[in-house]
Amino acid sequence: MLPRKILIIDDEKMIRLTTSILLKKHGIEVHTASSGEEGIGMAEKVLPELILLDIIMPEMNGWEVLGRLQRHPVLQSIPVIVFTADDFRLTEKNGQGKGIYKILIKPFQLDKLLDACELPEEKGVE
Amino acid sequence: MNSKVLTFDQIFDVLIDGILIFDQNGNLVKFNQTAENLLQRLIPDCVVLTFQDILDIFELPEFPQSGTMDKHSRTLHEVTVSIIRKKVPLDGNSAMIVYLQENTGQKKQFTKIQKQTYDLLWKIRSRLTPVQNALSLLDEYGDLDASERKELLKGANVELAYLERYLYVYRDLTLLSVNALSAVMKLENVNIAECIDCALKNTEHYQSYLSKSRTVSQNIASARPIRSDKQRTIWMLESIILNAMIYSPDPAIIKINVWDNELGVHCTVEDQGFGIAARDQPSVFTYMHRGTNTHKTDYNGLGCELFLSRNLMIILNGELSFQSNEKIGTVFKLTFPAGETNSLSTD
Numbered sequence: 001m002l003p004r005k006i007l008i009i010d011d012e013k014m015i016r017l018t019t020s021i022l023l024k025k026h027g028i029e030v031h032t033a034s035s036g037e038e039g040i041g042m043a044e045k046v047l048p049e050l051i052l053l054d055i056i057m058p059e060m061n062g063w064e065v066l067g068r069l070q071r072h073p074v075l076q077s078i079p080v081i082v083f084t085a086d087d088f089r090l091t092e093k094n095g096q097g098k099g100i101y102k103i104l105i106k107p108f109q110l111d112k113l114l115d116a117c118e119l120p121e122e123k124g125v126e
Numbered sequence: 127m128n129s130k131v132l133t134f135d136q137i138f139d140v141l142i143d144g145i146l147i148f149d150q151n152g153n154l155v156k157f158n159q160t161a162e163n164l165l166q167r168l169i170p171d172c173v174v175l176t177f178q179d180i181l182d183i184f185e186l187p188e189f190p191q192s193g194t195m196d197k198h199s200r201t202l203h204e205v206t207v208s209i210i211r212k213k214v215p216l217d218g219n220s221a222m223i224v225y226l227q228e229n230t231g232q233k234k235q236f237t238k239i240q241k242q243t244y245d246l247l248w249k250i251r252s253r254l255t256p257v258q259n260a261l262s263l264l265d266e267y268g269d270l271d272a273s274e275r276k277e278l279l280k281g282a283n284v285e286l287a288y289l290e291r292y293l294y295v296y297r298d299l300t301l302l303s304v305n306a307l308s309a310v311m312k313l314e315n316v317n318i319a320e321c322i323d324c325a326l327k328n329t330e331h332y333q334s335y336l337s338k339s340r341t342v343s344q345n346i347a348s349a350r351p352i353r354s355d356k357q358r359t360i361w362m363l364e365s366i367i368l369n370a371m372i373y374s375p376d377p378a379i380i381k382i383n384v385w386d387n388e389l390g391v392h393c394t395v396e397d398q399g400f401g402i403a404a405r406d407q408p409s410v411f412t413y414m415h416r417g418t419n420t421h422k423t424d425y426n427g428l429g430c431e432l433f434l435s436r437n438l439m440i441i442l443n444g445e446l447s448f449q450s451n452e453k454i455g456t457v458f459k460l461t462f463p464a465g466e467t468n469s470l471s472t473d
Contacts, residue, residue, distance in 0.1 A: 012252075012256065013281070014256030014257075014259075014260065014281040014282075014284075014285055015255060015256050015259075017256075017260075017277060017278070017281060018255075018256055018259035018260050018263060018278070018281075019259070021263055021267075021270070021274055021278070022259070022263060025267060056249075056252075084252075085248040085249060085251045085252030085255075106251055106252040106254070106255040107251055107252070107254040107255040107258050108255060109258065109259075109262065110259050110262050110263070110266075
């Protein structure tokens with residue numbers, strides 16, 4: 001089941017644009033943020049069912065965002081899919097205990113993104 | 127490209143590791159200049175013909191029968207050398223490669239650049255995603271509205287232009303990491319005004335990508351040629367002009383000045399943009415550093431073009447420096463050694 005509402009946190013404009021267009025085409029309400037700080041604020045505001053998060057961002061990187069989400073009383077239960085181009089550094093050890101739902105290695109294809117966004121039944125719709 | 131194409135042997139000869147290759151019978155079949163220089167310095171008049179000679183010179187034990195690699199350290203005449211022996215398959219037999227590394231800071235520096243250059247590959251990979259996805263969306267979704275199609279096409283073009291620049295950076299950083307960049311640079315007498323014209327022309331289309339116009343004024347007060355690599359001079363100027371465009375409000379106002387004195391030929395590229403925050407200024411030429419306010423633009427750099435430019439200028443015996451004030455603007459200054467008049471490159 002696809003979530004109804006997704007938040008994309010990525011500093012790359014084109015990733016936000018292409019991902020938004022695709023998800024909207026599948027009836028998903030999409031919100032975007034271009035930095036970690038903005039993303040956390042946006043998450044508090046819109047309470048997404050899923051967060052797509054880039055790891056390599058300036059100022060607050062994806063790991064810091066994950067840490068903040070994990071400590072947040074409301075946002076900690078939201079599944080997070082992380083984007084990364086570095087599949088060596090992003091080992092299971094790095095992700096352990098950090099609330100990562102799935103990992104998408106860049107470059108990824110759009111159908112892979114849609115597959116990754118599927119949530120267990122109780123979280124999604126339809 | 128103006129650059130020389132290096133053969134394997136030339137690259138082999140500029141590696142900072144000394145390398146000797148022995149065949150299955152222990153006979154020396156290949157070695158590079160670094161190995162020869164190091165051995166001559168340590169043991170003048172030494173002749174290495176066999177693997178046993180290396181064992182004798184460095185008092186190494188026999189290579190273990192079952193081993194594939196080992197490492198030793200020896201000090202001769204106050205020079206400490208690491209010796210790595212590696213068994214490798216060669217033409218269906220077992221050959222032995224011996225690496226000789228003099229323990230200097232240079233080795234450490236180039237190892238660091240090598241690792242960072244490898245990291246750059248991942249950055250390049252990540253930029254493929256939006257290009258691939260934009261093209262997939264355009265191909266698969268016929269019902270995209272006109273503004274979405276336009277934005278996707280424009281975005282894909284921008285990403286491709288950036289990819290082209292990054293591959294160029296990747297190539298030169300890779301050469302730098304094995305200390306081979308200076309060997310491929312083609313030094314000649316170059317007309318800097320011509321380079322500026324090329325750089326401006328090559329960056330013209332970014333106005334559309336950035337949805338921003340630019341106004342450029344030039345004051346070329348020197349006719350002296352510079353001693354430089356023409357293609358790389360154009361590339362550095364493009365990089366600095368692009369930064370001026372990206373980090374300026376619309377329209378980007380850019381002034382380019384050229385003059386000369388006894389120190390060389392100077393070129394400044396001045397913008398009236400956002401400037402570089404004081405806290406970021408010490409790290410401007412640091413590899414993979416991105417300014418804390420750079421994400422506020424839609425176009426992200428890799429954080430290595432200025433690092434590469436500074437290294438290119440060092441190789442050219444020139445200098446790259448800058449001055450910047452937040453909300454006032456930035457001036458980058460390139461100082462090139464002067465070339466000889468009346469012998470300009472014509473390509």
